[in-house]
Amino acid sequence: EDQVTQSPEALRLQEGESSSLNCSYTVSGLRGLFWYRQDPGKGPEFLFTLYSAGEEKEKERLKATLTKKESFLHITAPKPEDSATYLCAVQAGLIGNQFYFGTGTSLTVIP
Amino acid sequence: NAGVTQTPKFRVLKTGQSMTLLCAQDMNHEYMYWYRQDPGMGLRLIHYSVGEGTTAKGEVPDGYNVSRLKKQNFLLGLESAAPSQTSVYFCASSSRRTVNTEAFFGQGTRLTVV
Numbered sequence: 001e002d003q004v005t006q007s008p009e010a011l012r013l014q015e016g017e018s019s020s021l022n023c024s025y026t027v028s029g030l031r032g033l034f035w036y037r038q039d040p041g042k043g044p045e046f047l048f049t050l051y052s053a054g055e056e057k058e059k060e061r062l063k064a065t066l067t068k069k070e071s072f073l074h075i076t077a078p079k080p081e082d083s084a085t086y087l088c089a090v091q092a093g094l095i096g097n098q099f100y101f102g103t104g105t106s107l108t109v110i111p
Numbered sequence: 112n113a114g115v116t117q118t119p120k121f122r123v124l125k126t127g128q129s130m131t132l133l134c135a136q137d138m139n140h141e142y143m144y145w146y147r148q149d150p151g152m153g154l155r156l157i158h159y160s161v162g163e164g165t166t167a168k169g170e171v172p173d174g175y176n177v178s179r180l181k182k183q184n185f186l187l188g189l190e191s192a193a194p195s196q197t198s199v200y201f202c203a204s205s206s207r208r209t210v211n212t213e214a215f216f217g218q219g220t221r222l223t224v225v
Contacts, residue, residue, distance in 0.1 A: 032212060032213075034213055034214075036216075041219075042218055042219070043115075043201055043203075043216035043218050043219050044154075044201070044216045045216075046213045046215065049211070049213050051210075087154070091212060098159065099144070099203075100156075101146075101153045101155075103152065103153035
């Protein structure tokens with residue numbers, strides 16, 4: 001069965017304290033891995049797409065990496081405005097672009 | 112550029128009532144999806160569509176029906192609402208291209224069934 005697991009469930013960081021979020025997956029026919037940010041009461045907002053092992057993408061204080069079995073979202077010197085839930089999703093399947101989501105990591109950055 | 116728009120944003124239903132959630136996208140995307148999001152469960156796919164006039168079941172389709180009569184619209188129906196359908200519902204759309212295939216989400220509909 002296709003699965004996406006994110007860890008930790010929750011993470012509290014001091015402002016400026018770097019860390020990483022993990023997304024491990026077991027799917028057949030991976031077509032892409034996606035990271036989203038979700039603020040309370042809003043829909044998920046797209047951050048990155050990774051398509052192949054070894055690929056890296058960066059945006060401001062965020063950097064996403066991909067291996068054959070997992071992805072990491074590295075947060076460098078986070079600020080309070082980085083507080084949100086970060087969702088990982090994988091795209092698989094032969095028909096359509098079905099996305100399978102993890103349960104997310106809730107990040108809180110304390111000033 | 113509106114992206115993905117969902118209506119309504121909030122709704123309270125009594126058990127047994129019916130309703131339709133509307134999703135509209137202006138990005139000319141071929142694929143559209145309905146998800147529900149519950150605490151600790153993540154986003155779960157209810158139904159999806161790969162094109163106008165086509166629909167398919169996702170992970171949790173029971174109790175829901177969908178229709179896609181126009182490419183830009185995807186409707187989610189609840190024929191007889193149950194308290195277990197209390198959730199936040201998200202619509203999303205994506206392109207069928209082989210690159211830039213990320214899904215774009217609406218702002219959600221918070222549904223409470225009492």
